[in-house]
Amino acid sequence: MNLTQEQVKGIIGWLESHWGPDKKCPYCDNTKWLVSDKLFELSQLRGQFPTEIVRMPVATVTCTNCGNTVLVNTVITKIDGLEGGQK
Numbered sequence: 001m002n003l004t005q006e007q008v009k010g011i012i013g014w015l016e017s018h019w020g021p022d023k024k025c026p027y028c029d030n031t032k033w034l035v036s037d038k039l040f041e042l043s044q045l046r047g048q049f050p051t052e053i054v055r056m057p058v059a060t061v062t063c064t065n066c067g068n069t070v071l072v073n074t075v076i077t078k079i080d081g082l083e084g085g086q087k
């Protein structure tokens, strides 16, 4: 799913208020991060032959130096249009 510029700005604002300014990458100390304009999902598989899949919508936040990628659950960020997905 593509994110709107407003949704990306919302995620960046949420990160600034919850991570604080100039958050360092834990691996390389870089403070520059990139928020993708795509929304991804993590899927929980159940049993050998999954008949029901639980999905978690996640935004990716990537360190621009080493590529470390952090997944942020958008159910928690409560950005407009991204708060669903716990089915």
Ligand SMILES: [Zn+2]
Residues within 6 Å of the ligand: 025, 026, 027, 028, 029, 030, 063, 064, 065, 066, 067, 068
């Ligand atoms: Zn890094």
